[in-house]
Structures are given as structure tokens and as C-alpha cells.
Amino acid sequence: MALLKRLARHKLPPVTFTLNGKACSGRAGDTVLTAILAETDRLRLSDFSRTPRAGFCQMGACQDCWVLAGDGERIRACSTALEAGMNLRTIAEPRS
Amino acid sequence: MSDALRPLIVGAGPTGIRAAQTLVDAGIRPIVVDEAAAGGGQIYRQRLVPDERTPRDLYGSETGKATALHETFARIRDRIDYLPQALVWNVQGKAADVAAGGRTRRLNFSHLILATGATDRVLPFRGWTTPGVFTLGGAQIALKSQGCAIGERVVFLGSGPLLYLVAWQYVKAGARVAAVLDTAPFSSKLHLLRGLLSQPGVVLRGFRYAAELMARGVPVHFGVEPDQIEGETRVTGMIWRERGKEHRLACDAVGYGFALRSETQLADLAGCRFVFDGRDRAWRPERDLAGRTSVSGLYIAGDGAGIAGADAAELAGERAGFAVLEDAGLTVDRARIAVLERKLAAIQRFRDVLEAAFPFPDKWANSVDDDVLLCRCEEISIGQARTAAREQEVRELNRLKALTRVGMGRCQGRMCASAAAEILAAAHGQPLEAVGRLRAQPPIKPLPLGIAADGEAA
Amino acid sequence: MSRILHKDVAIIGGGLVGSSAALALRRMGLSVALLDKGFCGAQASGVNYGGVRRQGRPPEQMALSQRAHVIWPRLKEIIGIDGEFVRSGHLKLARTEAEMASLEAYATRVAGFGLDLELIGRNKLRERFPWIAGDIVGASLCAGDGHANPRLVSATFALAARRAGAEVLEHTPVSHVERVPEGFHLSAGSGTEIRARFVVNSAGAWAGTFAEAFGEPVPLGRIYPSMIVTEPLDVFMTVNIGAEGGGIYARQVERGNCIVGGMRAEPTVDLDFSRPTGSGAVTIMNRAADLFPALRNTYAIRCWSGTEGEMSDRNPVIGFSRTTPNLIHAFGFSGAGFQIAPGVGEVLAELIRDGESRTPIEAFTIDRFARMDQGSPAGSVPEARKRETSK
Ligand SMILES: Cc1cc2nc3c(=O)[nH]c(=O)nc-3n(C[C@H](O)[C@H](O)[C@H](O)COP(=O)(O)OP(=O)(O)OC[C@H]3O[C@@H](n4cnc5c(N)ncnc54)[C@H](O)[C@@H]3O)c2cc1C
Ligand SMILES: Cc1cc2nc3c(=O)[nH]c(=O)nc-3n(C[C@H](O)[C@H](O)[C@H](O)COP(=O)(O)OP(=O)(O)OC[C@H]3O[C@@H](n4cnc5c(N)ncnc54)[C@H](O)[C@@H]3O)c2cc1C
Ligand code: FES
Numbered sequence: 001m002a003l004l005k006r007l008a009r010h011k012l013p014p015v016t017f018t019l020n021g022k023a024c025s026g027r028a029g030d031t032v033l034t035a036i037l038a039e040t041d042r043l044r045l046s047d048f049s050r051t052p053r054a055g056f057c058q059m060g061a062c063q064d065c066w067v068l069a070g071d072g073e074r075i076r077a078c079s080t081a082l083e084a085g086m087n088l089r090t091i092a093e094p095r096s
Numbered sequence: 097m098s099d100a101l102r103p104l105i106v107g108a109g110p111t112g113i114r115a116a117q118t119l120v121d122a123g124i125r126p127i128v129v130d131e132a133a134a135g136g137g138q139i140y141r142q143r144l145v146p147d148e149r150t151p152r153d154l155y156g157s158e159t160g161k162a163t164a165l166h167e168t169f170a171r172i173r174d175r176i177d178y179l180p181q182a183l184v185w186n187v188q189g190k191a192a193d194v195a196a197g198g199r200t201r202r203l204n205f206s207h208l209i210l211a212t213g214a215t216d217r218v219l220p221f222r223g224w225t226t227p228g229v230f231t232l233g234g235a236q237i238a239l240k241s242q243g244c245a246i247g248e249r250v251v252f253l254g255s256g257p258l259l260y261l262v263a264w265q266y267v268k269a270g271a272r273v274a275a276v277l278d279t280a281p282f283s284s285k286l287h288l289l290r291g292l293l294s295q296p297g298v299v300l301r302g303f304r305y306a307a308e309l310m311a312r313g314v315p316v317h318f319g320v321e322p323d324q325i326e327g328e329t330r331v332t333g334m335i336w337r338e339r340g341k342e343h344r345l346a347c348d349a350v351g352y353g354f355a356l357r358s359e360t361q362l363a364d365l366a367g368c369r370f371v372f373d374g375r376d377r378a379w380r381p382e383r384d385l386a387g388r389t390s391v392s393g394l395y396i397a398g399d400g401a402g403i404a405g406a407d408a409a410e411l412a413g414e415r416a417g418f419a420v421l422e423d424a425g426l427t428v429d430r431a432r433i434a435v436l437e438r439k440l441a442a443i444q445r446f447r448d449v450l451e452a453a454f455p456f457p458d459k460w461a462n463s464v465d466d467d468v469l470l471c472r473c474e475e476i477s478i479g480q481a482r483t484a485a486r487e488q489e490v491r492e493l494n495r496l497k498a499l500t501r502v503g504m505g506r507c508q509g510r511m512c513a514s515a516a517a518e519i520l521a522a523a524h525g526q527p528l529e530a531v532g533r534l535r536a537q538p539p540i541k542p543l544p545l546g547i548a549a550d551g552e553a554a
Numbered sequence: 555m556s557r558i559l560h561k562d563v564a565i566i567g568g569g570l571v572g573s574s575a576a577l578a579l580r581r582m583g584l585s586v587a588l589l590d591k592g593f594c595g596a597q598a599s600g601v602n603y604g605g606v607r608r609q610g611r612p613p614e615q616m617a618l619s620q621r622a623h624v625i626w627p628r629l630k631e632i633i634g635i636d637g638e639f640v641r642s643g644h645l646k647l648a649r650t651e652a653e654m655a656s657l658e659a660y661a662t663r664v665a666g667f668g669l670d671l672e673l674i675g676r677n678k679l680r681e682r683f684p685w686i687a688g689d690i691v692g693a694s695l696c697a698g699d700g701h702a703n704p705r706l707v708s709a710t711f712a713l714a715a716r717r718a719g720a721e722v723l724e725h726t727p728v729s730h731v732e733r734v735p736e737g738f739h740l741s742a743g744s745g746t747e748i749r750a751r752f753v754v755n756s757a758g759a760w761a762g763t764f765a766e767a768f769g770e771p772v773p774l775g776r777i778y779p780s781m782i783v784t785e786p787l788d789v790f791m792t793v794n795i796g797a798e799g800g801g802i803y804a805r806q807v808e809r810g811n812c813i814v815g816g817m818r819a820e821p822t823v824d825l826d827f828s829r830p831t832g833s834g835a836v837t838i839m840n841r842a843a844d845l846f847p848a849l850r851n852t853y854a855i856r857c858w859s860g861t862e863g864e865m866s867d868r869n870p871v872i873g874f875s876r877t878t879p880n881l882i883h884a885f886g887f888s889g890a891g892f893q894i895a896p897g898v899g900e901v902l903a904e905l906i907r908d909g910e911s912r913t914p915i916e917a918f919t920i921d922r923f924a925r926m927d928q929g930s931p932a933g934s935v936p937e938a939r940k941r942e943t944s945k
Contacts, residue, residue, distance in 0.1 A: 003227055003228055003246070003247065003330065003349075004238060004242075004244040004245065004246060004247075005244060005245045005246075005247060005248055005271070006243060006244050007239070007243055007244060007245055007269050007270050007271060008147060008148065008149055008153075008243030008269065009147040009148070009149075009242070009243035011147075011148060012145060012147055028144075028145045029143055029144040029145030029147065029242075030144075030242065031144070031241075031242060034238070034242045034244055037244075038244065041227050041228070041329070041330045042227050042329070042330075046225065046472075046475060047473070047474075047475070047505075047785075047786045047809075047810065048474070048475040048786075048809070049475050051225065052226075052227050052329050052330075053225060053227065054227030054228065054330075055230070055234070056225075056229065056230055056231060056234060056472070056511070057215060057216065057230070057231045057233060057234045057511070058230060058231075058233070058234035058235075058237040058238060059138070059215060059233060059234065059237055060131060060541070061215040061507060061510045061511070062231075062472070062507050062510065062511050063473065063505070063506035063507045063541070063542065064225075064472060064473075064507075066506075072851045073851050074851055074852065074853065076542075078234075078237075079131070081133065081144055095786065095787070095788050095789075095810060096788045096789060185832075186832040186835075188829070188831065188832060191832075193832035193836075200832075200836060202832060202833070365829075367822070367823075488709075488713060492593075495593055495596075495709075498596070498600060498705045498709065499705065499706065499709060504856070505855070506785055506853075506855050508855070508856070537856045537857060537858055538829075538830065538832065538835065538856075538857055539835070539854060539855075539856075539857070542785060542853035542854065542855050543836075543839070543853060543854050544839075544851070544852070544853055544854075545784065545839040545840070545842055545843040545849050545850065545852055545853065545854055546839075546840065546843040546850050546851070547836060547839065547840075549833060549836045549837070549840070
């Protein structure tokens with residue numbers, strides 16, 4: 001279930017992307033963090049205790065919003081603009 | 097003369113923009129680098145794409161200032177070299193390393209103005225890493241820039257003017273605010289009366305936010321001692337104590353913070369001397385009224401130089417711009433400088449009032465439980481820090497980092513260093529300044545290993 | 555505040571060399587003052603790369619290195635923590651045929667020392683270490699080598715020395731040492747005076763002034779290796795990596811961070827300190843991304859550097875002074891002292907207790923440089939001024 005609740009910007013053009021393989025749609029002007037957290041409730045698992053995280057500061061300071069994009073690229077969700085066709089993955093697998 | 101001047105300004109918030117404008121007005125072409133996609137900084141942050149909301153919806157009472165600042169930046173745009181979405185990750189001598197778009201290059205400068213602003217100061221308590229918990233600033237960005245609330249039923253918690261402001265902005269935008277939990281006692285707010293004479297607008301606005309919140313039925317609690325945020329995989333509720341009694345409230349999001357902390361890493365890397373600022377409870381670069389640091393040619397202004405707010409940021413940015421001109425032997429408008437300095441001094445006095453009205457939660461360091469996470473990157477607990485303090489006789493912050501990893505993760509202590517300092521000071525009953533401060537290390541934010549390196553650029 | 559301490563031994567410098575000596579001396583029952591100008595283990599010993607390797611050392615260091623080699627797996631018993639020591643093996647890569655020839659020659663040279671080096675050809679290397687990319691001709695594996703966490707090991711040796719009864723005085727720089735009839739007088743910090751029968755000069759990159767004060771100038775320079783560390787990642791790098799000819803070395807810790815070195819930093823205005831250059835850090839990052847495809851999409855979260863004393867012949871100075879009885883030098887480890895330091899500590903303690911060590915250290919005498927200057931062969935100079943008295 002979504003973490004964020006959209007209150008405005010309803011009429012902006014949709015931007016389609018995939019999240020963990022599933023087709024999703026965000027809005028023009030979304031950050032990757034917004035687009036993902038409007039769909040689901042986590043971005044990654046923490047590095048050591050593997051507990052869910054969903055960002056914290058939304059301003060590029062806490063570094064708790066890294067997700068995967070493209071072919072294994074890592075991006076900081078709160079400081080990356082959503083682009084059409086992005087293949088986004090939350091970090092859901094515990095590290096080996 | 098001015099041909100040789102190549103000032104670099106880091107940050108395009110109120111501070112950086114006013115500094116740039118001052119230089120441009122004197123016929124100088126500064127470089128302005130900012131990590132964000134658009135100018136404005138934290139408070140006057142712009143949306144990535146325009147939407148149906150008016151500037152008034154976004155900036156409220158500050159709309160005039162926001163618009164003026166954005167207009168200024170647009171006006172000087174072709175008379176500066178502006179690098180948006182670019183991170184200054186290192187400063188060494190008269191050069192800065194700047195990363196943007198998968199490449200890094202070295203920019204040489206004649207003068208450097210650091211206008212890097214601040215981030216929320218947070219204190220850990222149980223559950224603070226649970227999805228649905230954001231900083232106050234994060235909650236505000238979600239709303240202003242993204243048009244989102246951080247949840248359906250939001251609790252705002254902490255201490256500081258931002259607490260009431262953000263809660264009020266949420267209510268205005270149609271979000272449901274379950275409660276405002278102020279860690280300071282109600283009596284602390286009486287200090288604001290002292291500020292009525294000097295900054296009546298600010299004080300009255302603050303009272304208005306609180307009054308409107310209550311009028312709309314948002315419960316406001318004072319003297320709150322946060323206990324924990326409930327929820328395994330996302331927030332389900334909040335538990336706190338108030339006058340010894342436990343309270344519990346269902347909610348699905350929490351926004352919290354305890355005022356702000358300055359971004360000072362670049363000043364540290366540049367070798368600036370630091371002083372302890374008792375009001376901010378933090379070490380910050382030493383600077384004079386004009387923003388000159390202990391390193392010649394290096395200036396620091398705005399919230400990155402110690403927390404003083406957005407109005408002060410604009411004034412201090414302009415003042416630092418003048419300082420560069422003065423130090424380059426150019427003529428400056430003395431009368432204007434006198435006005436700036438007078439206004440800045442008045443704001444500084446008012447900051448003392450604000451600190452009294454929104455005090456830091458002194459009890460936290462001694463009352464927080466051992467098993468609460470201190471460092472959210474490396475997942476080190478408060479107890480581990482206390483044990484190191486006790487058993488390994490650690491009294492200094494970098495030593496704590498070396499022995500426990502607190503502050504060693506991706507965020508380089510931005511989220512945990514203030515709290516770690518408080519814990520360490522409390523563990524030995526020593527003054528906060530005695531524990532020192534974490535040394536900055538480049539890159540000040542993560543940098544991709546495969547980043548392409550360009551040569552030196554003027 | 556002024557105080558006078560009476561100790562059997564005063565140790566100048568609480569790096570891993572000084573701290574391990576302090577601990578070994580306490581175990582022998584001698585009283586010790588361990589002095590450091592900052593925190594113990596905060597200089598080279600605490601910020602180094604963490605390579606615990608014998609491979610690559612010159613034959614004259616082998617006996618010492620082997621002595622240290624048996625200490626590393628026993629850290630838990632000795633200092634209470636394992637220091638994250640892992641016997642991962644050390645794999646030295648050859649990028650050219652010439653480098654491979656050099657690895658082969660080295661293997662022959664140290665064949666008698668029990669390193670059990672295994673030379674691996676191009677194809678076998680691919681097979682066994684598929685996570686290494688690039689055109690690697692071959693490699694030499696020393697399975698018994700490994701790596702450890704210098705931050706923890708070095709500080710904890712000092713802590714263990716303190717727990718064993720050493721007087722550990724941090725933030726107490728030694729400003730003056732003087733030979734007196736009963737031994738030595740040292741002045742340190744503000745108002746600390748130490749009377750000691752023996753002095754150990756283990757002041758790392760700063761040891762030169764103390765040697766010189768006793769008429770023993772040494773060609774001790776400074777180097778500033780610099781390092782980057784990545785965010786925590788899935789563990790793939792199962793062995794400590796080096797390269798013949800240098801340029802890169804890398805290891806991955808159990809928590810997942812990769813630590814990569816291979817460039818030098820620049821000293822700051824204050825020559826005691828250094829910092830990595832931006833271009834140096836990026837160069838290391840790029841080399842790592844090229845050599846290890848798993849790192850291509852990852853991030854560096856920090857870089858740092860340290861100050862290390864380097865001798866002109868890259869061998870340390872270890873042993874009794876030639877001018878001053880009961881003065882012992884141990885410095886100038888030239889970028890490779892972390893692995894051998896715990897062994898050096900034991901040797902220093904033996905020198906003090908017995909006047910000699912069971913481990914050969916002749917190659918490390920302080921007067922070898924003077925002898926080289928005069929062109930006279932080793933052995934034609936007077937015996938080292940060993941101990942006058944002992945307990
Ligand atoms: C999240 C948040 C919300 C706030 N909301 C309010 C509010 O609603 N009302 C209010 O009165 N005050 C608010 N404040 C305080 C107010 O923002 C500041 O007083 C004011 O913005 C300070 O201006 P500044 O120019 O000094 O810094 P900022 O406005 O913070 O600008 C600093 C700029 O520097 C950039 N930067 C920093 N480091 C680097 C780097 N290494 N490389 C490149 N760029 C860099 C940042 O991206 C940023 O754009 C808020 C502060 C924060 C942190
Ligand atoms: C970045 C880096 C990477 C390295 N990597 C490796 C590696 O992977 N493997 C390896 O084997 N070796 C490595 N080394 C080398 C190794 O770290 C050193 O050789 C070893 O730590 C030396 O130990 P030490 O005790 O002699 O020196 P130090 O640890 O430097 O200790 C000397 C101490 O003396 C103190 N001191 C100086 N002057 C005074 C004074 N006047 N009074 C009191 N105290 C004083 C200093 O504060 C310091 O703590 C590396 C070194 C560096 C810098
Ligand atoms: S949410 Fe903090 S860095 Fe993205």
C-alpha cells in the first residue's frame with residue numbers, strides 16, 4: 001500500500017515506469033521517491049538488519065532512499081526526477 | 097582587476113542567490129553550483145514542473161520574498177555560470193571538485209562563498225527508521241515540491257518553528273494532522289512575547305499557525321517526551337509521555353525534527369577554523385559579520401554558517417558578496433553594508449528568543465534507551481556508543497566513529513552526529529563542545545566509482 | 555598539572571608498534587609508560603589499508619613477518635577482539651608478462667620461508683576469481699595472508715596494554731628526552747616528567763627527531779597513501795588483492811564495504827597531516843571499477859589518507875641505538891608495518907628483557923645508512939650498545 005498521499009498535481013501528465021516489473025504510472029514532476037512511495041511503502045532494506053526503509057529527509061542528506069534502475073544502476077530516489085520508461089526496483093533482497 | 101576574479105558560490109538558496117546578485121551588480125561573473133535542479137534553496141524550493149498551485153499556495157506569507165528571489169535569479173541567469181544538479185564534493189586550496197551528470201571536474205576559483213544551508217537536526221528514538229517517518233523538512237518537501245502528504249494521518253513532533261509551520265501547511269493543503277507534539281513546555285512559548293517588539297511579523301505568524309491548528313481541531317500537546325513510533329514495516333501509531341502519563345495515538349506517518357544543523361563539510365575540507373556555537377549546540381566555521389572565515393578568500397553565509405533563518409540568509413549572502421568585492425579592492429556601498437549588518441544583528445538577537453521558545457530536549461540524551469538505533473546507516477545503537485564511552489573511555493567524536501562506526505556510513509553523520517555528540521557528552525557529564533566534531537571526508541556525498549574525470553577548468 | 559612517573563620503560567608513540575610492545579612488556583612484568591601525542595592508534599596504525607600480508611616482503615623481513623603471522627589469528631586471546639582479522643589469502647596480480655616473471659622470481663627467492671605461494675596462470679585465474687576483469691596475465695596467491703581492521707586492532711592493543719597495567723598517556727607529546735646516569739628523563743605534555751630505564755622510539759613518521767637527538771640522523775621520509783571505501787555491497791571479493799608493480803590494492807570486509815588504495819595523498823600545510831586529492835580519489839575509484847565489474851555501479855562514500863614514515867631502503871629501523879645504551883628504535887616501516895607490528899612489539903620486549911631477540915633483526919640496524927655512506931660492509935662497525943642493566 002502506498003505510503004504517500006497525493007493532495008495536488010492530479011492533472012499533470014502521467015509518466016509510465018515499471019516498479020519491480022509491474023507497470024506503474026507517476027506524474028510529470030515526480031521524484032523517483034514520490035513515484036515509488038505513491039505505489040508502495042518501501043524503497044530498500046537496510047544494509048545490516050534488513051529492515052524496510054522509505055527515505056527520511058527527501059533532500060539528499062540521509063542517503064536512505066537508494067533504489068535500483070536500468071541495468072543495476074543505483075540512484076538516490078529523492079534527488080532523481082522520474083522519467084518515462086524507467087525500470088525501477090526497490091532493494092528487496094537481503095545482501096549476500 | 098575584476099577579470100581575474102572568479103568567485104565560486106556553492107548553493108543557490110537565498111544566501112547564494114543574493115551573493116551572486118551582489119557580484120553581478122559589480123560586473124563580476126560568478127560560478128554558482130547547486131545540487132538542486134532549480135534555484136531557491138530549501139525554503140523557496142521550486143517544483144520540478146509547474147502545477148495548478150499558485151506561489152501563494154506554496155510559499156504562503158513568504159510569497160513576496162520567494163517570487164522576488166526567483167525573479168532575481170532569473171534576471172542574473174545569463175550573467176553567471178550556473179551549474180544545477182551539480183555536487184561540490186571536495187574543496188582543496190583554490191579549487192573545487194564538482195560532479196554532475198556522471199562526470200567530475202575541477203573548478204578553480206579566486207574566492208569561494210559557501211552558501212550550503214542546513215538540514216534537519218534529528219534525534220533518534222524507537223522506531224525512527226520505520227517507513228512513514230520523515231524529517232520535518234522531508235515532510236515539507238513532499239508537500240511543497242511533490243504535492244503529497246507523508247500519510248493519511250500525520251503526527252508532527254519535535255521542537256522548532258518549523259514544527260508549527262509544516263503542520264499548518266499540511267492542514268491548509270487538506271491533509272489530516274493527527275496531532276502536533278511539541279517536546280517543549282507551553283511556558284517556553286511565553287519567551288516569544290519578548291520578540292514581539294523586534295520581529296512582530298514572525299511572532300504573530302507563529303501564534304496564528306498554532307491558533308489555526310487548534311481551531312481546526314488538531315490536538316497540540318506540550319512537554320511531550322517521545323517514547324516510540326509503533327509499526328513493524330510501517331508506522332501504525334505513536335506513543336509518548338506527558339506529565340508522567342503515557343499517551344498513544346494511531347497514525348500512519350510521523351514528521352519530526354529539532355531545529356536545523358548547518359552543512360559545514362566543505363568549510364572543514366577547506367581548512368576553516370571552527371568555533372562552538374552554544375545556541376546551535378554545534379561547532380561551526382568561525383566567521384566575522386561579513387562571512388569571512390579563517391581561510392583567506394573563503395566566505396560562509398546563511399544557514400550553513402550557523403542557523404539564522406531565511407531572511408538572515410538573504411542579508412548574509414549579500415554581505416558576503418560585498419566582502420568579496422571589498423577584499424578584491426573594489427568599491428562597495430558602505431551605507432548598504434551598514435544596513436545589512438544592523439539587520440543581521442537584530443535577527444541574531446531574535447534567534448536567542450526563538451531558542452528559548454523552542455528549546456532543545458535536554459532530557460533526551462540521558463533517557464533514550466540503549467537499544468534505539470543511533471546511526472541509521474551503519475545501524476549502531478545508542479547502547480554501543482555508551483558502552484564505548486564507558487568501557488573504552490571514548491570522549492571524542494572521531495574516536496567514537498573509529499571504534500563504533502557511528503557516522504561512518506553513507507550520510508557521513510548528517511543524521512547521527514548531533515545525537516552522537518549529545519550521547520557522548522552525557523555519558524561523561526562533559527560539556528557538549530568537549531566531544532568535538534566529526535571531521536569531514538571527501539566525497540562529502542557518495543560518488544559513483546565509474547565517474548568520468550575531466551581535466552581542470554577555469 | 556605536573557607529575558613525575560617512574561617506569562622501567564617509556565615508549566614514545568602509541569601506534570601498533572608501541573602499543574604491542576607495551577602489552578608484551580607488561581606481560582613480562584615490566585612497568586611501562588606509553589605516550590602518544592594524540593590518541594593511540596590514530597595515525598598510520600589506525601588508518602592504514604589493513605593488509606595483513608607477508609607476500610611481497612623482502613627476504614630479510616620474513617622471520618619477523620612469520621613471527622607476526624602466528625599472532626594475528628590469536629588476537630581475541632591477546633587483546634580481547636579478533637580485530638576482524640580474516641585469513642582470506644593475498645592475491646597479487648600480474649598485468650604483464652614481465653610482472654608475472656617478477657612474481658615467479660619472488661616465489662623462488664622466498665621459497666624457503668614457508669609462504670606457500672601458489673602461482674596461477676591466466677585461465678585458472680579466470681576460473682577461480684571470475685570477478686576480476688581485465689587482461690590479467692597471472693597471479694601469485696599466498697593463502698595464509700589476509701586482512702584486518704586497523705581502527706579496531708591498533709586502538710585495542712593500546713587499551714589491552716592499559717588494562718594490563720601500562721600507564722597510557724594520550725594527548726601527551728614527548729617534547730624532550732635526555733640520557734641521565736640512571737636512565738632517561740622525558741618531558742611530555744604539560745608537566746609530565748618520566749624517569750625510565752629504557753626508552754623505545756616508536757614515534758612512526760615522527761621518530762626521526764628522537765633518533766637525531768641521540769646523534770643518529772636517518773633518511774626517514776614521509777609517504778601518504780590514500781584509500782577509498784565503497785558503500786556496503788554483496789560480498790564477492792573473497793581475497794585481499796594486490797598488484798605487482800602497484801597501482802591498486804583492494805579488499806572487502808565482511809560487512810560488505812570494499813576498501814581500495816593505490817594512490818598517494820598530498821601533505822597539508824601542516825606536514826603531519828595529509829589529505830587525498832580529488833583526482834587521486836577518482837583515479838582509484840576508476841581503477842577499481844575497471845578491475846572489478848561488480849563495483850561499476852556502486853558508490854564511494856569516503857576517502858582518507860595517513861602519514862607513514864619511509865626509509866630510503868624501505869626497510870624499518872629496529873634495534874638498539876648505536877650511541878645510547880637502553881635506547882631502542884622501531885620506526886620507518888615504509889608502508890608495510892601493520893602486519894609485522896605485533897611481532898615487532900614482542901621483539902622489542904625481548905630486547906629489553908634479554909638484551910637480544912630470538913628473531914633476527916640485523917638487517918634493520920640504525921647505522922646501516924651511515925655504513926652505506928662510508929662504503930664499509932656490515933659487521934665492521936662496533937656492536938650495538940645494548941643493555942646496561944636489566945631486571
Ligand atoms: C528542509 C527545510 C525546510 C525549511 N523550511 C523553512 C520554511 O518553511 N520557512 C522558513 O522560514 N525557513 C525554513 N527553513 C530554513 C530556511 O530554509 C533557511 O533559513 C534558508 O533556506 C537558508 O538559506 P541558505 O541559502 O543559507 O540555504 P538553503 O536554502 O538550504 O540552500 C542551500 C543550497 O545549497 C545547495 N548545496 C548544499 N551543499 C551543496 C554542495 N556540496 N554542492 C552543491 N550544492 C550544495 C543545496 O542544494 C541548497 O539548494 C527550512 C530549512 C530546511 C532545511
Ligand atoms: C594509509 C596507509 C596504508 C597502509 N597500509 C598498510 C597495509 O595494508 N599493510 C601494512 O602492513 N602496513 C600498511 N601501512 C603501514 C602501517 O600502517 C605502518 O607501517 C604502521 O602502522 C606503523 O606503525 P607505528 O606504530 O610505527 O606508527 P604510527 O601508527 O604512526 O604510530 C606512531 C605514533 O607516534 C606518535 N607520536 C609521534 N610523535 C610523538 C611524540 N613526540 N610524542 C608522543 N607520541 C608521538 C604518533 O601520534 C603515532 O600515534 C599503511 C600506512 C598508511 C599510512
Ligand atoms: S530521502 Fe534522504 S537522501 Fe533521499
